[in-house]
Amino acid sequence: xxxxxxxxxxxxxxxxxxxxxxxxxxxxxxxxxxxxxxxxxxxxxxxxxxxxxxxxxxxxxxxxxxxxxxxxxxxxxxxxxxxxxxxxxxxxxxxxxxxxxxxxxxxxxxxxxxxxxxxxxxxxxxxxxxxxxxxxxxxxxxxxxxxxxxxxxxxxxxxxxxxxxxxxxxxxxxxxxxxxxxxxxxxxxxxxxxxxxxxxxxxxxxxxxxxxxxxxxxxxxxxxxxxxxxxxxxxxxxxxxxxxxxxxxxxxxxxxxxxxxxxxxxxxxxxxxxxxxxxxxxxxxxxxxxxxxxxxxxxxxxxxxxxxxxxxxxxxxxxxxxxxxxxxxxxxxxxxxxxxxxxxxxxxxxxxxxxxxxxxxxxxxxxxxxxxxxxxxxxxxxxxxxxxxxxxxxxxxxxxxxxxxxxxxxxxxxxxxxxxx
Numbered sequence: 001x002x003x004x005x006x007x008x009x010x011x012x013x014x015x016x017x018x019x020x021x022x023x024x025x026x027x028x029x030x031x032x033x034x035x036x037x038x039x040x041x042x043x044x045x046x047x048x049x050x051x052x053x054x055x056x057x058x059x060x061x062x063x064x065x066x067x068x069x070x071x072x073x074x075x076x077x078x079x080x081x082x083x084x085x086x087x088x089x090x091x092x093x094x095x096x097x098x099x100x101x102x103x104x105x106x107x108x109x110x111x112x113x114x115x116x117x118x119x120x121x122x123x124x125x126x127x128x129x130x131x132x133x134x135x136x137x138x139x140x141x142x143x144x145x146x147x148x149x150x151x152x153x154x155x156x157x158x159x160x161x162x163x164x165x166x167x168x169x170x171x172x173x174x175x176x177x178x179x180x181x182x183x184x185x186x187x188x189x190x191x192x193x194x195x196x197x198x199x200x201x202x203x204x205x206x207x208x209x210x211x212x213x214x215x216x217x218x219x220x221x222x223x224x225x226x227x228x229x230x231x232x233x234x235x236x237x238x239x240x241x242x243x244x245x246x247x248x249x250x251x252x253x254x255x256x257x258x259x260x261x262x263x264x265x266x267x268x269x270x271x272x273x274x275x276x277x278x279x280x281x282x283x284x285x286x287x288x289x290x291x292x293x294x295x296x297x298x299x300x301x302x303x304x305x306x307x308x309x310x311x312x313x314x315x316x317x318x319x320x321x322x323x324x325x326x327x328x329x330x331x332x333x334x335x336x337x338x339x340x341x342x343x344x345x346x347x348x349x350x351x352x353x354x355x356x357x358x359x360x361x362x363x364x365x366x367x368x369x370x371x372x373x374x375x376x377x378x379x380x381x382x383x384x385x386x387x388x389x390x391x392x393x394x395x396x397x398x399x400x401x402x403x404x405x406x407x408x409x410x411x412x413x414x415x416x417x418x419x420x421x
């Protein structure tokens with residue numbers, strides 16, 4: 001089993017700022033500490049966390065909340081992640097007991113002042129990570145929000161680092177070895193731990209290069225009542241016809257041997273119904289999102305296309321519907337970019353992702369992501385005797401290390417069945 005860990009030390013606290021010893025005692029994040037936690041979150045923006053574990057101290061709970069802001073990540077408090085117990089020196093100023101503190105810190109043992117012993121903390125670190133690993137699944141990406149001195153033990157005990165040498169190196173550079181809001185990354189792989197990056201300030205943390213390939217299977221919903229009667233259908237909705245259900249079932253057959261890690265669907269019912277049919281054999285449920293909704297055509301919603309053919313075609317060339325209460329091309333592009341960013345961050349290397357959406361949204365992906373002109377695309381489709389965006393059609397594209405490329409332009413379910421069935 002392999003797990004990737006990102007360890008973040010809490011942001012600056014009141015006790016940090018005042019120079020007081022803070023272990024099992026707690027104090028709130030300062031304004032600077034909140035900024036440090038948010039910067040850590042920004043530095044880790046591209047990481048999709050499958051789960052998070054935090055110390056019971058409020059300073060760590062709050063730090064994790066800032067790091068994970070906007071991400072729906074399950075967070076669990078783990079008592080074993082608490083900071084070192086500094087005994088009767090808790091809350092005192094570092095300048096008040098310099099000799100005792102130096103002796104204890106040199107030994108990494110505070111049992112002489114009624115605190116935690118080195119041996120006890122070493123056992124706690126090992127047992128805590130055994131507990132955490134038992135709660136994880138293979139391939140998980142995990143956030144841990146914890147403390148500085150605990151991190152020292154983690155480096156020494158699990159990662160076999162010379163902490164004293166590391167500390168001297170950082171102090172010579174006038175840097176904290178365990179900076180507030182600092183980020184460290186390491187892997188667990190079948191009983192062994194491997195360091196990926198030593199603790200870094202959030203401002204200087206550089207994510208390490210990681211190859212990732214993700215294949216997206218994009219499906220247009222089946223035929224609807226409005227499709228059948230040639231009505232404009234964007235933000236409005238109409239039910240799948242019997243033929244539309246058949247098309248969704250054909251797409252299901254074409255994709256039944258593709259192993260999907262997860263799926264997203266437009267929140268429109270025509271797309272949700274299509275997604276439900278396709279995902280039935282895969283044991284997953286597509287997650288509805290407005291990011292995949294069709295372009296909003298404003299006042300043109302539900303009008304018969306033939307009645308406004310010239311203006312509709314002209315507007316489609318620029319996707320400008322804002323002056324009639326809909327969206328423009330920039331609105332749609334922003335939704336597409338957010339959707340692809342979300343899905344590509346969540347996916348792991350070599351995973352497949354299902355997206356169920358709409359026809360004009362597909363054309364916008366071609367234009368705004370791949371630079372494929374709409375008119376030229378349809379001209380080429382007609383030349384080859386193919387539909388440009390068939391209901392139930394399947395479009396395949398890939399993400400690799402930040403770039404996207406087309407693998408298969410949209411095919412009918414029957415064409416896709418020959419390729420994937």
